[in-house]
Amino acid sequence: MSVVNYGTREITCKIVYYGPGRSGKTTNLQHVYSQLPEERKGKMVSLATDTDRTLFFDFLPLDLGTISGFATRFQLYTVPGQVYYAATRKLVLQGVDGVVFVADSQSRQLAENIESLQDLHANLAEEGLDPRTLPLVMQYNKRDLPAGEISPIEELDETLNFRDVPYFSAIAVNGGGVFETLRSVASLVLSRLSAPAVGES
Amino acid sequence: MAKEPKKQDAEEEGGGEFDDFMADISQEIAQRVESLDTKPKAKPKPEERKKTPSVPDAGVIVDWPNIADRMIEEMR
Numbered sequence: 001m002s003v004v005n006y007g008t009r010e011i012t013c014k015i016v017y018y019g020p021g022r023s024g025k026t027t028n029l030q031h032v033y034s035q036l037p038e039e040r041k042g043k044m045v046s047l048a049t050d051t052d053r054t055l056f057f058d059f060l061p062l063d064l065g066t067i068s069g070f071a072t073r074f075q076l077y078t079v080p081g082q083v084y085y086a087a088t089r090k091l092v093l094q095g096v097d098g099v100v101f102v103a104d105s106q107s108r109q110l111a112e113n114i115e116s117l118q119d120l121h122a123n124l125a126e127e128g129l130d131p132r133t134l135p136l137v138m139q140y141n142k143r144d145l146p147a148g149e150i151s152p153i154e155e156l157d158e159t160l161n162f163r164d165v166p167y168f169s170a171i172a173v174n175g176g177g178v179f180e181t182l183r184s185v186a187s188l189v190l191s192r193l194s195a196p197a198v199g200e201s
Numbered sequence: 202m203a204k205e206p207k208k209q210d211a212e213e214e215g216g217g218e219f220d221d222f223m224a225d226i227s228q229e230i231a232q233r234v235e236s237l238d239t240k241p242k243a244k245p246k247p248e249e250r251k252k253t254p255s256v257p258d259a260g261v262i263v264d265w266p267n268i269a270d271r272m273i274e275e276m277r
Contacts, residue, residue, distance in 0.1 A: 004237075067230045
């Protein structure tokens with residue numbers, strides 16, 4: 001995991017949007033992409049395939065320009081939520097700096113949320129990353145659905161957010177909560193920039 | 202801690218949210234970079250530098266075949 005490169009004066013942060021299938025991960029990236037000014041609009045890459053042998057994810061590079069002398073880039077990824085794309089999720093998680101867990105607020109999707117969160121922890125551990133300390137933000141999406149179909153925020157948070165990390169309600173389909181979530185995870189990732197330097201000295 | 206989502210306004214299309222994000226992140230990065238000690242450490246004065254200890258020729262092994270085997274043997 002390389003976040004800051006003093007040699008080339010670059011800061012690169014890899015943020016992965018994780019969560020069950022159809023929870024709104026790609027919608028988050030699509031909204032970010034839609035808000036980019038033309039001069040910063042690179043290519044949002046979406047790869048789809050039927051088999052796990054081929055990559056299947058979304059990738060949105062965010063070139064933020066030079067900030068305080070450092071060329072700063074955020075790389076936003078989504079993982080395929082479907083259970084059978086396990087190998088791809090592991091691949092995308094390699095070198096991750098921060099995770100947004102996009103939960104589907106629908107009550108009937110609670111089991112899928114839990115399963116995906118457990119899958120995230122298992123894959124992070126396999127990558128040698130500590131699921132208890134990696135920058136993580138929870139997003140409870142689809143809050144625009146009828147109240148009878150979605151779980152209360154408090155219930156979702158009680159069930160999923162045992163680390164007590166920042167959480168946001170969202171309606172990603174119209175952009176609600178998307179940038180708030182991104183800002184929060186970016187802040188958590190950046191707050192760790194100084195930590196290695198202190199420890200290594 | 203959860204914040205209510207803001208509805209996407211039509212006039213915000215095309216960069217308004219991103220500009221706010223950039224402003225916040227730029228400030229954050231500036232603070233972090235400032236907190237990092239990026240200055241190279243001062244080199245010690247020549248007289249303070251440690252000299253490589255000299256080893257008498259008698260103590261230098263110039264030829265030791267099968268050294269890996271010997272090391273493994275020592276570790277057992």
